[in-house]
Amino acid sequence: MSLLDRFFRKKDPFKDVPAFKQIMVNVKMEEKAFLEKMEKILPVITPGNPADIEIISSEDQKQQLPEGSLPVSYPVNFDKDLSINLGIEEGANYEMLLNRQIVIAKDKVTPDQLVGKAFANLFKQIEDKISISMITDEIGMLSGCNNLESSLVLVNEIWKLIKDKIRADEIVFGMPASDAFIFTAAGKDDAIKQLDQKVKEIFNDEGHQKKISRKLYIFQKGGTTKIFRD
16 A cells, blocks of 8 residues: 555545645645556657667757656667657657656556557557568568557567568568568578668658667677667
């Protein structure tokens, strides 16, 4: 039971401190609002590390943003230049969940639960739409994922679908933009060359606004992923 819940279970814990009572009511409302946001959070892979974000002060000095103002972010284990953030869908864009917004409910939800909830929300949206299509005889792409195809590179079950589709144990892939996740079997030099060209084409295409990376990666037989080509 949280501290707030213990307070509110009492008959009137704020009888003699009305100002504190209003503070606690406000905190309770913020906690409720955060828990409602959890029903909308989605996993969004982005380039860069939010901790590196800098602002220019009124004295023209570079400063890092306060921790609380940074997005809730977790490293992508196969590329230090990428992060996975928690976004709240706002039309065609995402409002990133900030560290200060999750403090209010830290005794109710763990970081792992947050990430798990984000992926659960995404799968709920796409379970009847997700598909794999072949753009050439040897190069495939994921589609039907509400423009978050790239986020599914972190889901083991997706890799089973891909391996079954192109009949290979090791996969070379790219995610040049949030809505682009394309792949081919490792060991096929011509297909990998075409894949590389396609990744760069998408990365340079203004029609794909949420860019991620021009690199190629490889999903290996043992289940690990690493950079294949910068």
